[in-house]
Amino acid sequence: MTAQILDGKATAAAIKSDLTARVAALKARGVTPGLGTLLVGDDPGSRWYVNGKHKDCAQVGIGSIQRELPDTATQEEIEAVVRELNADPACTGYIVQLPLPKGIDTNRVLELMDPAKDADGLHPMNLGRLVLNETGPLPCTPQGVVQLLRHHGVEINGAHVVVVGRGVTIGRSIPLLLTRKSENATVTQCHTGTRDLAAHLKQADIIVAAAGVPHIVKPEHVKPGAAVLDVGVSRDENGKIVGDVHPGVAEVAAWISPNPGGVGPMTRAQLLVNVVEAAERDAAAVSAG
Numbered sequence: 001m002t003a004q005i006l007d008g009k010a011t012a013a014a015i016k017s018d019l020t021a022r023v024a025a026l027k028a029r030g031v032t033p034g035l036g037t038l039l040v041g042d043d044p045g046s047r048w049y050v051n052g053k054h055k056d057c058a059q060v061g062i063g064s065i066q067r068e069l070p071d072t073a074t075q076e077e078i079e080a081v082v083r084e085l086n087a088d089p090a091c092t093g094y095i096v097q098l099p100l101p102k103g104i105d106t107n108r109v110l111e112l113m114d115p116a117k118d119a120d121g122l123h124p125m126n127l128g129r130l131v132l133n134e135t136g137p138l139p140c141t142p143q144g145v146v147q148l149l150r151h152h153g154v155e156i157n158g159a160h161v162v163v164v165g166r167g168v169t170i171g172r173s174i175p176l177l178l179t180r181k182s183e184n185a186t187v188t189q190c191h192t193g194t195r196d197l198a199a200h201l202k203q204a205d206i207i208v209a210a211a212g213v214p215h216i217v218k219p220e221h222v223k224p225g226a227a228v229l230d231v232g233v234s235r236d237e238n239g240k241i242v243g244d245v246h247p248g249v250a251e252v253a254a255w256i257s258p259n260p261g262g263v264g265p266m267t268r269a270q271l272l273v274n275v276v277e278a279a280e281r282d283a284a285a286v287s288a289g
């Protein structure tokens with residue numbers, strides 16, 4: 001058996017085509033969504049990601065506001081730019097590219113962001129809204145995983161999902177999304193304190209591998225017919241991506257997300273969704289008010 005591909009590139013393209021129409025409708029009402037990014041320092045990887053986000057914006061008609069600071073920037077200088085983005089009417093949503101340089105209090109920066117402009121869905125207010133089943137921006141990588149499964153018709157309702165990892169970008173919040181009534185999954189969260197990871201993985205209908213440990217999910221861990229999502233991004237000595245999922249898993253699973261070409265493009269698409277939905281909420285409030 002060879003697994004079917006959970007094609008993140010194609011799914012992200014479909015989402016972007018839907019967004020293009022919604023952005024045009026917003027513009028017709030006089031609202032232009034604009035994504036801001038704040039990049040601190042010049043890590044080539046971070047710069048590549050940020051540039052990719054602005055390319056995506058150009059494709060769907062979203063405006064771009066690019067802010068940069070040197071890696072010597074102080075806490076105060078970073079916070080000053082955050083305040084400017086909060087106040088800038090052209091910036092309807094933004095992200096502070098992570099990680100920030102050593103010595104910067106990242107949580108203090110993130111908490112200063114206007115939650116209504118939080119394109120990452122990682123502001124404590126928005127994570128709290130998710131817990132309370134209120135509407136708001138959703139964390140991009142977890143929502144990208146959910147959309148990738150939905151788009152390919154993989155049954156989430158009633159499925160047993162095993163998440164490997166408890167990092168802030170996905171592991172900690174994906175169980176919140178998957179256990180909503182609209183998804184209705186049963187979730188087991190595994191992490192470095194888990195006693196028998198292999199036994200948990202073997203029970204899974206869906207595996208979300210987000211540990212950042214190369215090839216931690218091996219073919220013998222996977223129940224035949226499972227769906228396996230590879231969220232891990234490690235690099236080998238040539239800079240090539242090595243995921244959390246061993247390539248041999250494709251012979252056991254029914255569905256597998258390639259890496260690259262799986263969850264990464266979906267994360268980027270969801271960022272645009274958050275920006276457009278925030279602008280749509282604003283536009284609706286203006287019409288109502």
Ligand SMILES: Nc1nc(=O)c2c([nH]1)NC[C@@H]1CN(c3ccc(C(=O)N[C@@H](CCC(=O)O)C(=O)O)cc3)C=[N+]21
Nearest residue numbers: 049095096097098099120260261262263264265267268
């Ligand atoms: N505030 C903030 N928000 C983020 O969302 C955020 C961040 N900081 N810091 C860094 C991580 C990383 N990240 C990725 C997004 C897209 C791909 C992506 O599209 N990857 C492609 C290509 C990968 C390649 O070839 O190098 C793929 O998977 O096909 C990867 C990684 C967002 N991040």
